[in-house]
Amino acid sequence: MTIRIGTAPDAWGVWYAEDSRQTPWERYLDEVAQAGYEWTELGPWGYLPTDRSRLTDALASRNLGLCGAAVVHPLARQDAWQTLRARIKPLCETLVATNTPWFLLMDDSDVYSSRQARVASPETWRHMMDVITEAGRIISQEYGLRLLFHPHVGTAVESEEEILHLLADTPADLVELCYDFGHHAYAGGDALAFMRAHADRIPYYHFKNMDAAIHARAMAEQTPFMDVFQNGVMCELDKGVMDFADVVAFLRGRHFDGFAVVEQDMYPCAPEKPLPIARHNRDVLRRLGL
Secondary structure, eight states, X not given: OEEEEEEOXXXXXXXSSSOTTSOOHHHHHHHHHHTTOOEEEOOSTTSSOSSHHHHHHHHHTTTOEEEEEEEEEOTTSTTHHHHHHXXXXXXXXXXXXXXXXXXXXXXXXXXXXXXXXXXXXXXXXXXXXXXXXXXXXXXXXXXOOEEEEOOOTTSSSOSHHHHHHHHHHSOTTTEEEEEEHHHHHHTTOOHHHHHHHHGGGOSEEEEOEEOHHHHHHHHHHTOOHHHHHHTTOEEOTTSSSSOHHHXXXXXXXXXXXXXXXXXXXXXXXXXXXXHHHHHHHHHHHHHTTO
């Protein structure tokens, strides 16, 4: 069993390729290494260098490896497959060049105006599942990579019911889950129970915890999730509703061999905020033997 611990630009408040409020990419990589991580996700395309030689050199000089890369895409739109296909090629070529097998895909929350608007009609849902399945097929057959779908708060695949629907409506050999504990808990699901029930479909984890008091207040006040994230609802691994000792024990029992990527949604944030939190989270996992 080898649980490889990584992190992602998201844990440094990076959600976009370019934003003056975000940590510069050089500082991000420096601090990832300083915090004790050996792996990073790519983050939004264009944040880290897109030139493969430059990217490889930047990672190698800090003894870092790439563990995965994500694309956020409006999957309900009629032209979703055409526009996604154009984005797949350069990213997959980078993943192949860096020996990185994991391509993460999630729906785009920015296209939904409300919770009601994100609930897909049967026709829209079928269209989305067709897009996700075709992406998995192309990524597997043309590039030898594996597609992970990432359920996310504020999208058409948010709730536990929607995730189960996705698992039923996509082929297991082409579509697996990037399972995010924090997002699952935020949407009202029992994150630990879901992990145990569906671990066969989860080869890759986002380790994230959630502050119950902030979440309860936000639900009562119907606060938009982006505002709640800025209020600190996603908290340190040892301070939320989930006991990651239970998570690690379960993964050990299954002889899990793969990545656990530590995230903590907090866009935007002050530049000095992420590093101490990242160090703390890494120390929490060390105390659990990781």
